[in-house]
Amino acid sequence: MSPPELPPSLRDVPPAELFPDVFARDPWHRGWTRGGHTRALELLAELDPLTYGRDRSYLDGHVSRLSAFLRHGVLTLAEVRDAALAHAPPTAPSRVWKYVNELSWRDFFVRVYAEVGDLVWKDFQPYKTGIPSDDYAREFPADIDQGTTGANCVDSWSRELRETGYLHNHVRMWFAAYIVHHRRVWWQGGASWFITHLLDGDPAANNLNWQWVASTWRSYPYIWNRGTLVKYAGERYCSACPLRDGGCPFDGTYAELSARLFPGKHPAPGETGWLPPDTLKAVPWEPPPTPEPAPDAVVWVHGDRLSPGNEALRASPGRPAVFVWDGELLKMWEVSAKRQTFIHECVQELPVHVLRGDVAEEVARFARHHGARTVATTPSPSPRFRRIVEALEAQGLTVQLWPEPVFAASLTPLDLTVHAKYWGQVSASAFGKPPAPPKEKPKVTVRAGGTPEKKARGGRRKKVDAEPLLPLDGEI
Template sequence: MPKPPDSLPASLRDVPPAELFPDVFANDSHHQGFAQGGRAAALEALAKIDPVTYGRDRSHLDGHVSRLSPYLRHGVLTLAEVRDAALTHAPDTAPSRVWKYVNELSWRDYSVRVYAEVGELIWQDFEPYKTGLHASAYTHEFPADIENGTTGAACIDAWSQELRETGYLHNHIRMWLASYVVHHRRVWWQGGASWFITHLLDGDPSSNNVGWQWVASTWRSYPYLWNRGNLVKYAGDRYCAACPLANAGCPFDATYAALSERLFENKEAAPGESGHLDPERLKAVPWEPPHTPKGVSSAVVWVHGDRLSPTNEALAAYPKGPAVFVWDDELLEEWTVSAKRQTFIHGCVQELPAHVLRGDVAAEVIRFAQAHGADTVATTPSPSPRFRAIVTALEAAGLTVQLWAEPVFGESLKPLDLRVHGDYWRQISASAFGKEPAPPKPKRPRAKKAQSAKTTAEQ
C-alpha cells in the first residue's frame, strides 16, 4: 500500500470500532455477531456449503443453511463465485441437484436489480396492503415489547433476542417475525424493516425491504401468515413447550381461515388505497453486459460497503494505486447500525489495502484524490441512491468516476422483466447455471382448480 501524503489524516484502519463509535458500543452490549468479517472467514464458510442438503431441508430451523448472506451483502463474496462453488457439488449432467440453492441466490440478484431501478421508492408501499385495511391503520411507532423481547410469546421474544444478540435470523423466522409485526400488531412494515437493518449483519434496503413488502402484501397478492402448526412443523416444540401462552392465549394457535378472519377485513386493497410503484417501470429494465473501463495512469480507488473484498475489481485494476475506505458517519447514524455490524464491517476493512477515513464520504474521497494528484476515482457499482449522489458529487468536483463491475450472476438476451421474480428467473436461469443465455422458458400451465384451492387452503 503506497505511503499516504502528509496532508491526509492518519489511517483509521487498525483503530478498533469500539474506539471509533464509543456511543454505539456503550448502548449495544452485543459487540460480536454470528459471523467474523473478512475474506478469510468468508472463504472458510464457503468451503462448508452443502447445496444438495440445503435443497431438502432449508425450511427447517435445524436444516442446512450456508449463512453466507453477510458476505454477499457486503461484497466479500460475489454471487457468481458462490454459484460456482455450489455447482461443484453437482455433476454437469445433474445441475438440478443444486437447483434450489442457485435459485435462492437469484433472489439476491433480483432484489438488488429492483433496488437499483426504484431507488428510495424501496421504502414506500409498492402496492396497497391486501388486508382490507388502509395504510393509516398501521402504526409508525415500533412496539418496545417486540424490540426488547418482552411480548410474553416465547417464540417472538426468542427471535427478538437472537436478532439483537447475533445479527442473524433464519429466513423462515424472518418471515414469521415480520408477519407478527405487521399483521398481528399492525405496525407499518417500514418500521420492522428498519429494525432488521439495524441488527442484521446482512441488512440492506434491497433484500430486506423486498421481503418485508412481500410479507405485508404491498408487493404480493395476499398477506403472508403462519400458525402454530407451521411453527411446530419446522421448529419442533422448542418454543411452545415452555411458552406461558401455550395452553391459553397463543395468538398463532388457530387455522389459517380463523387467523385471516381475525386479522383482516378481507384480502383485498381497502377502497381508495393505491401503491407508489407503477409496475410498467419494472416491465423492461435495460440489461447489457457491464462495460470494462480502460485503465489510466492517475487514479485512486474508492472501496465502499457493498464490495469489501481484497478481490474488489477496482483494486484489481489498480493493484499498486492508493485506495480509500470511508466510514459513512451519516449513513451509520441514519440506519442506527449496531455494534456487532460495525465489528463485522471493521473485520472486512482490515483485510483491505486501503487508507481508512471517516466523515462525509464524497468530501473525503475528493480530498484523498486531490492529495494524490489523481483525476480519476475507480470504484465498483452499487444500487444505492446514496452511491449515485456521491458519484455525482465526485464528478461535480472534476473527477472522472470509473465503475468496475463484479462478475455477472445471470445474463439476459433482452431487457429484464422485474415485476415478479419468476419472470426474471426464466430470463436468466440458463446463464445462472453457467450456460449461454437462452430465451425465457415458457411459464408452467396453471394447476387445476381443485389443486389451486388445496394450495390456497394450505397457505
C-alpha cells in the same frame, strides 16, 4: 500548490473508539461471526448445497450463512454459485438447483432496488388486508424491541436478532408477519429495526421481503400458525411458552387467523401504492462495460464490495486506496455495534487508508492528495452511492465503475415484476449455459365460470396459480 494533507489512517482503530455512543447503546459488540474474506472462505468450504435443497426450511437445516458476506461484497454471487455447482456432477447441475435459485433472489432484489431507488421504502401497492395504511402504527413497540411480549417464540427471536445479528429465513418471515399483521405496525418500522441489527441488512432483500409479507408487493398477506411453527422448529418455543395452553396468538387454522386479523384480503377504500405499474416490466439489460485502467487512479472501496478481489483494486494494483466510514449513513440506519465490528474486520483485510466523514469530500480529498483525476470503484444499487458519484464528478473527477462478474445474463430486457419471470429469462445463464430466449407463453383458455386453465401433459387441465409464491428470503 501543495496537495491537501490526509489524517492518519483509521484502519486499525477499533470501531468502539470511533463510535463510542453506538457501542455504549448496544451491549452486543460482536455478532454470530467475525467478518473478512478469510472467514467467508471458511464458510464457503463448508457449503452443502445438496442437503440445503432438502432441509433449508427447517431451523436446524443446512443453510450456508453466507448472506452477510454476499451483502457486503466479500463474496460475489458468481463465485458462490460456482462453488455450489462444483458439488454437483457436471451432467446433473439440477442437484444444486434450489441453492442457485435462492442465490438468484439476491440478484433479483438488487436489480429491483437499482430501478426503484428510495421508492423501496414506500408501499409498492396498497395493503391487501382491508386496513388503511394510516392504521398501522409508526412507533415500533418497545416490548418487541426488548423481547418482553410474553410469546416465547417472538421474544426468543428478538433476543437472537439483537444479540447475534442473525435470524433464519423462516423466522424472518414469521417475525415480520407477527409485527405487521398481529401488531399492526407498518412494515417500514420492522424493516428499519432489522437493518439496524442484521449483519446482512440492506434495503434490497430486506425491504422487499417485508413488502411481500405485508402484502404491499403481493396479492394477499403472509401469515403462519402454530402448526407451521412446530413443523419447522419443533417444540423448542412452545414447550416453555406461558401461552402454550391458552392465549397463543398463532393458534388456529389459516382461515381462522385470516378472519381474525383482516377485514378482507383487498385494499381499503381509497388506498393506492407508489410503484407505477410498468416500472419493472422491461428493464434494459446488457453486460456492464469494463473501463480501461487509468495509471493515475485512486481506488475508492465502499461497503458493498469489501473483498481483496475488489475489481477496482485489481485493476489498479499498488495504487492508493481509501475506505470512508459513512457516519451519516450509520447514524441514519442506527447500525449496531456488531454490524460495525463485522465491517471493520472486513476492512482490516484490505490495503486501504481509512477515513471517516462525508464520503464524497473525503474521497475527493484523498484523490487530490495523490494528484489523481480518476477514482476507480465498483458499482452499487444504492441511490446514495449515485449521489456520491455525482458529487465527485461535480468536483472534476472521473469515476470509473469496475463491475463484478455477472451472476446471470439475459437476451432481452428483464421483467422484474415477479421473480418467476426474471428467473425464466436468466436461469440458463445462472447455470453457466448461454442465455436462453424467452419461452413461449402457454395458451390459456377460460372455462365456464371464468377460471383460467392451461393444458397440462396427458391432456389434463390444471388451474393457473394467480402468482408464484416467493420462497424464503435471500438469507441462504
